[in-house]
Amino acid sequence: MDRRKFLQLCGLTSASLLAGNNTFAGEIRRNPNIKPIMGSWFEFKHHNDSEGKYWNPALTKFTEAQWRAKIKEISETGMQYLVLMSVAENGKTFYPSTLQSRYDYECADPLEAVLSAADEYGIKFFVSNDFWSDYRNVDKMMTDKDISILREKGMEEVAEKYSHHKSFYGWYYPNETGLYNTIDETTINYVNKCSKKARELTPGCVNLIAPYGTKSIRLDDKYVRQLERLDIDIMAYQDEIGVKKTKAGTAGKYYEALYKVHAKAGRARLWADLEVFEFEGEVYDSALIPARFNRILTQLEDISPFVENILIYQYMGLMSKPGSVAPAGHKDAERLYKEYMDWLKVQQGLTIK
DSSP states (O other): OOHHHHHHHHOSOHHHHOSSSSOOTTOOOOOTTSOOEEEEEEOSSOSSTTTTTTTHHHHHTOOHHHHHHHHHHHHTTTOOEEEEOOSEETTEESSOOSSSEEOOOSSSOHHHHHHHHHHHHTOEEEEEOOOSSOTTOHHHHHHOHHHHHHHHHHHHHHHHHHTTSTTEEEEEOOOOOOOSBSOOHHHHHHHHHHHHHHHHHSTTOOOEEOOOOGGGBOOSHHHHHHHHHOOOSEEEEEOOTTTTSSOTTSTHHHHHHHHHHHHHHTOSEEEEEEEOEEESSSTTSSOEEEOOHHHHHHHHHHHTTTOSOEEEEOSTBTOOOTTOSSOOBOTTHHHHHHHHHHHHHHHTTSSOO
16 A cells, blocks of 8 residues: 555644644544544453553452443443453452352452443443463463363353343453464464354354454465464454554554455454553553553554454553543543544544644
């Protein structure tokens, strides 16, 4: 794609829309070619404590009313999908279970709280089927027979307790190997086994994965053949801007190539997992904090032509409505919320600029 020509056709570039890092009201211009954020990852606890230091403590104290309020808050942004990262983590669950002990949270059943609220506010949930063991040992999580048995028992329990909710849209399989060069056999076996169980338990479910290694994929005929074998409905590839594997404004070419191979394979809808965070210090070894909106707008503009929907990682902790009764996250979470909503109002024609 000639990206310079694309930007000329669209009008002003993201950089020219924003004069500064914090203040851009009055300078936003509507650009119908940029897709809005349609959903986000969602969690009861961030799996890496150093990364989640600004919101993990707050989430343990959320009441049922606060979990419900957070879902309402997210729905007010126009987001329609939430992807639950995990129903368990390393030996404990986030709901009352007969399989493992429950995390000692103020709310006895956060999963019920958010799904019932999502029923009310029109949110569709991709419900996680993991992490029943140590998420850091990815290969073991995806291949170990005992963990596989436990995972399927967990899916059975979660489906029995919660699949009656109209917001239970489908499943998310959170264990990922990097798609370096192509889709590996471990991923195909793991995903297909999960999908087989998911369809047995919840016919009509829509299931999602979010691969990483996006820039390293060799998008050739072998990839097409592997994709044809993968039983998954949606692939939301990570743009990897927040983890600094890719620079904002350069990921579009990868999604353009993915668009072509997905069309050729006739398999899996192409979505994006767009990272709205930065690291406070070292990558993977410090707290996640909200990125500047001008960077995020560049990301949105870059990949919008090629994907059906854009999800973000993530609303929780990185965006927060000012005055929320369920505050969680870095102090700049309110800033990012306001900047995005100001932009969205212009995009929707609610504010004329």
